[in-house]
Amino acid sequence: MTSQPIWSPVALSNMVEPSTSTGAVVNGAELVVWRDSSGKAHVWEDRCPHRGMRMSFGFVRGDHLACLYHGWQYDTAGQCSHIPAHPQLEVPQTIRMQTFAAAERNGIIWAGATADANAALLPAERTGLVTVRSLYADCTSAKALKVLAATPLPGSADAPTVEAITENYVSLTSGPIRLLVAIQIMGEEKTALHMMATEGAPVAALARYAQDLRLILETPVAEAA
């Protein structure tokens, strides 16, 4: 198992709308990524402390995330604040979620390895980026990096110039096109690639390139050789 980066990408920012939640897996750990009604992103462990139900199946009410199972509501600090079956109860402080730091940078929601992950370790901020897509593939992150470095970007016959911005964030450049890929290690054989490009890039062509990439990523190595 590779060591876990301090910040892992978990979704493209504009694919998680305000007042919605989704699941995300980082190194086998199940997380819920949700936005409150004001648009702020949160990342928690994907388990309701009550019955273990996945909170990513839940629903957002204002700045609370509620469990689908019995409606227990948790505030943005992860503290349970309301139990519908016991509306008069002052909920004990001990009923709370395990929370992780959440940050948005370069069109991507990043989850910290801990609640107090150092924001200074996030990749440097860039402006003028446009969304391409998230791509989920059954392969190792090492293979994803190798294939990204070897596969020409649209409109080119040559492999792109690769620059590792951080250990899980790479920039691929080919002529005027620059593709930024944030790599989410989901498990040993599961990887998600969250892709943004510089403004003016042929986004549809890049989305199709990503789709083709998945075929290469999921071709067993022996056959690919």
Place this chain on the structure above:
Amino acid sequence: MSALTLYNYELDENSYRVRLLLSMLGIQHEIYSVNMLPGREEKSPALLALNPCGTLPFIEQDGTVMFGAEAILAHLARNNDASRKWLPIDGPDFTATMMWLGFAAGPLQAAVKAREVAVFAVGGHLERLKAGARAAFRIMDDHMVLRQIEGKDWFAADHPTIADLALIPSFALSRDFNIDHEEFPALRLWLRRFRRLPGFITMPGIPDYH
């Protein structure tokens, strides 16, 4: 005209496809509740006399029976939607609407069968069906990624069609057979949009809250 009767089983996904359109178009109808499980009433002589395929759903009106969810959707949209949007018969969107309707009746039925195996414990190879369902969801997600880049919100037109309606249930119910939504972000947004349309109804397995 006599009443339209839907032969329905509440937990059957293909029956839900028709219930959904009946609700969204506000079509008056009666329901005949079929004891599909455990009774397998749809295979009884009385019901086979109506629908020889022994499948659900089917509808009966004025003595005429029509089976096959997708055909029923097209029939109902054609006769009950004056806006001609749900089935864009005359416009350029007809082709894509029919193609995705066919996809719902074809590759996507792996998801319908996977759910039947997982929920009803009927026979079938769950892992193989799940792989087929995942492949179908990927094709749908890839399509909606490109549609979104074109600024389009729906599968086949600038507005929802019976293609969207026929595709939605399998994705909405995928957690019944343990395929989560996180790998299909474009479909997640599309499902949320569809849920907000007037007349949308759920079925067991699709949360009322979202």
